[in-house]
Amino acid sequence: MDDSHLEPGAGDCADSLKELYTFLDGELTVERRTHIRQHLDGCQNCYEAFDFEAELRIVVSAKCRDEVPDELRARVADALNKLRQGDEPVL
Numbered sequence: 001m002d003d004s005h006l007e008p009g010a011g012d013c014a015d016s017l018k019e020l021y022t023f024l025d026g027e028l029t030v031e032r033r034t035h036i037r038q039h040l041d042g043c044q045n046c047y048e049a050f051d052f053e054a055e056l057r058i059v060v061s062a063k064c065r066d067e068v069p070d071e072l073r074a075r076v077a078d079a080l081n082k083l084r085q086g087d088e089p090v091l
């Protein structure tokens with residue numbers, strides 16, 4: 001099994017976003033993590049989503065999970081929804 005030659009595409013974006021959560025939880029295999037990292041390197045949209053989510057995880061893990069403000073949660077959900085819908089991110 002070798003899918004490393006596959007080109008990143010629109011379907012790959014949706015795939016990568018879905019796996020971001022698993023990736024951040026450290027529950028993906030080395031192969032899947034490498035695949036996602038390679039996609040993030042070439043996809044600004046997904047990289048920004050990943051960066052935002054990763055930052056959130058750091059904040060959350062430094063505190064109690066239950067203390068994440070609803071506003072922050074909403075911002076993450078909104079950002080990911082926009083990416084999934086294919087809108088241009090506001091830079």
Ligand SMILES: [Zn+2]
Pocket residue numbers: 012013014016039043045046047
């Ligand atoms: Zn992407």
